[in-house]
Amino acid sequence: MIPASQVSKLNNALPFWLSLGLIPLAIVGAVYGGWFIALLPLCGWGLFSVLDALTGQNEENADPATPDDALFWYRAITIIWLPLQLCTIFGTIWWVTATDHLVWWEELALFFGIGVISGTIGINYSHELMHQKPKAERWLADVLLASVLYGHFRSEHLLVHHRYVATPRDPATARYNEGFHRFFPRVLVTSLVSSWKAEKAMLARKGLPALHRSNPFVRYAALQAGFLLLALVIGGWWGLLLFAYQALIAIWQLELANYVEHYGLTRKHLGDGKYEHVLPRHSWNASNKASNWLLINLQRHSDHHYKPDRRFPLLQTYGKDDAPQLPFGYPVMTMAAMVPPLWRRVMNPRVRAWRKQHYPDIIDWSAYKAATNPLPR
Template identity: 40%
Template sequence: MSDNTLTPLGAPARPWRDPRRYLWLLSPFFAFSAAWHLLNFQRTGEVFWLWLLPGIMYGVIPLVDALLGPDDRNPPEASVATLEADNYYRAIVVAFIPFQFAATALGCAVAASAPLTPAGWIGLILTVGGINGVAINTAHELGHKRPRWERWLSRVTLAPVAYGHFYTEHNRGHHLRVATPQDPASARMGESFWRFLPRTMWGGLRSAWHIEAGRMAQRGLPAWHWRNEVLQSWSMTVLLYGALAVAFGAKVLLFLAVQAFYGASLLEVVNYIEHYGLLRARRADGRHEPCDVTHSWNSSHVLSNLFLYQLQRHSDHHAHPGRRYQALRHFAQSPQLPSGYSAMLLAAYVPPLWFRLMDPRVAAHYGGDLTRANLHPSRREALIERYRPRARP
């Protein structure tokens, strides 16, 4: 967004105001709507209510993003300090969490008592797992911040989706290794999402445990110690699932496991999108160059950014991880996605469509020299040859 509006000569400049200030409420409202849909299903028994939230995620948001297009305006730098200090934006992030937990509990109540058809079960899993998957983005926003209470809430938010190790791996693993072959959360060009999913899930878990075991060793403590933050995070899930099993019966544990897997897969398909094919070059000393705004795919599509705390302005996030969502910037030099995440994840589920959309964009980003890209080893030579610049006759 451009600097302060011009005013008549001699008149004081108006302070900049965020034009989306109240639109950011869409994110906690999304979590509220999940709980409300589940309550309406309990009241009416209509399966429609279990499919409404997935319909919004996979249908309405991509359509509105396509209609509105991207908005690449940035807040003026003179206003960023005030914008980041405004606790209103922090309260919006925190407001998501109670509705997320309410939706999880209501989902268990439905799973335990309502007679569900196969379509009903799928809708229930997509609704509860969907909102817990989106909640990982809430945890992501909180987990990067300095106040201890925000980082603690980040791990609480990950409990329903049973993905507490993400807090450790993302902050102390992914951000160090992003856009390198060593990062399990950075997808390689030519690698389908379905190949990426088991690699990133297992690789992220293993990396988180290795990071935390190393931290324990530096303190002279064994890995299996109560101070281990991975174990603390997993314990939160055990306590939550145990309480829900006591409240609704042990049969909800299978439902919780399935919705958690789906929710975690939403995180991982976003990881797949965010760095696909991008690679940080090696310097003369053998280390990778510092991460900058060219090492993440960027999108400034309006509606999906409002729901996701501008996660899609991912280039700025990786270059400046502590910057709060309301101040994240669009950079023209960042590689740009053709749409927001809601549409791109649908493409990622269909590898031929994904490769057709994204492989030419990776090649264009590197000027046709795919030796500079992060390539799937089994397809490396074929991709280099396919996109090699040809001499004009």
Template identity: 45%
Template sequence: MAAVQNDEDAVLGVAARWRDRKRYLWLYGLVIPLSPFLAYVLVRYLELGVFWASGAIIIAVICPLIDVFAKLDTANPPESAMKALENDRYYRYCTYVYLPVQYAGLIFGCYMLVSQPMGGAERFAMAATLGIVGGVGINAAHELGHKRTTVERWLAKIALAQSFYGHFYVEHNYGHHIRVATPDDPATARFGESYWRFLPRSVSGSLRSAWRYEKARLGRRGKSTWSLRHNNVLNAWAMSVVLYAALIAVFGWQIAPWLVAQAVMAVMFLEGANYLEHYGLLREKRADGKYRRVAPEHSWNSNHVCSNLFLYNLQRHSDHHANPLRRYQTLRSMPEAPQLPAGYAVLILMALVPPLWRRVMDPRLLAHYDHDLTRINIHPPKRKELFAG
């Protein structure tokens, strides 16, 4: 008994001494929704219109540079500290505060678009900044939408309103997490499938899947599919309609094309993340024909510290899929998972150029499966070509 007590005391001692070194660094995530304000300051004082794209510059240039020079973050919290870390409300407040800053940035960005003497390229640059704000907002919605509290689930829908992608709340939780790393999942990219082929397949497939799920769920409960109150796809879209209508009423119809442009860029950012997160990975089938449970090796992982701070540890994707209810601050590095060569921003840009993507990622995927093509999720048009070779 004394030995057991000593072990328990040692565990409690580790938990008491451990401190999250990134605790206050999570606030850096607010740099993105603040980027429209930063853009205005930089353009005003440096008189360079390129800084209207500050949000895109932060994500695509500054963050990857920090990742290059910073050490990989492979540290995990001790098991004894996980419960207290999970229940620490400070971390959820970091995601809650993203939303008011997100919408303040959106409104300010719209004001800039209609009030400042911008050329077409400069307006596109500001739309790109707003698109990054909305895209990272989808990621904040991703974190909130996985939680069981009603408040957090509604906050997830609010975060998605800017990008007009409210059905993501339904499809991601009740479709993607069930079918991930299988040919049945529209949000899982296949080996040999370019980003440009994946994008329309994922967007349309996710939309159809979300609608089917809500229709079936409401049918089981005896509710109408067209109930705005009960249909989580419709009420999420309704938020976007109200938001866009309000912005057009305030800023005029001239803002409408830029709202569309920023939403498109936000969705492209999200789908770029979807593309790389499970590229080519495949869950094996059991003897009964069903897919085995999701494991760390079914998601690409990244421990690049700066991009993980901006994306609330989204890049520790392997642990997220293995434990989808786990909050971002407790997600662990998984050394057994396939590892990405860079952070998400770099790889999303790489995905836009399919030959470059294939040159970098295809060898890693093949090595992960010991060059056994039968274990890989292959794009159907490429299957005959690959097996013939």
């Protein structure tokens, strides 16, 4: 029997386990096909948008000094997700290629939905795990990222994004007026290049060559090759294509979140390629309760940049005077980002108000942007 104290902790953590409810929807879609396939993306975006409206906001903060042993039920969801995701991806590849009861477009639609959850949930959980100190959790993050063919995201996120966020030197910070459809191809290329350069520079400081076995890109490549081979063995060339397709959708979901998180926000340039310290005002935040359950408090993004290794249930929220607030949660905002005119109409006035509030001394932002172009690295 679970002790009463643990039952209470489990009950508090249960809302964050809602993501598990998306797995059965993938199974239902695979078995029945047709309109059942639409349940997965509809719930991932639509249901949680509705729940956000019904449940309101949560601006309470947990004690950041809470010890790890009190967070067992919160940590558990990020750990058990990996086998569930792998079983969902590869089990579905086996099912659709072995039974052949779905037509090709149904299979693509099904793996679109699977990509939505492997990106929205899987990459988000890998993001939580890669920031933790236990080596086993960081390995779980690498495996999750390999399952969507985006292993280098760990290097880019830890070595580049957290250092250069809200500056022109960060590929993942969306520029003011940069539509998502321009941002996405740009970040795909520049994040790969910047992460490789960051790892290469670290090895050089140790007197090691770029292709040394300790370069994590060796691990990323091996894990991704293993998953590609597994998809090929299970489902042939069509299975390999389905696996790669869900990976692309997952990456798209990740970069949509990246786009929203820092759009138009800029740290002040201090000269000589240096910028002010990262502050809560350099990330967009949302306190919507349901989408924070789904995304394990990713929307408390300012505090994540302040304390990157702080576990998700302990992330703090900030008021509008300290951190800019999104008008809706990520599910709505990422859908808006896919329509650039709508996005600019909603977000550009907020960016301009943010600039006036925090940097009233900067009059000409176009000239400021030209003067702070990234320096060669």
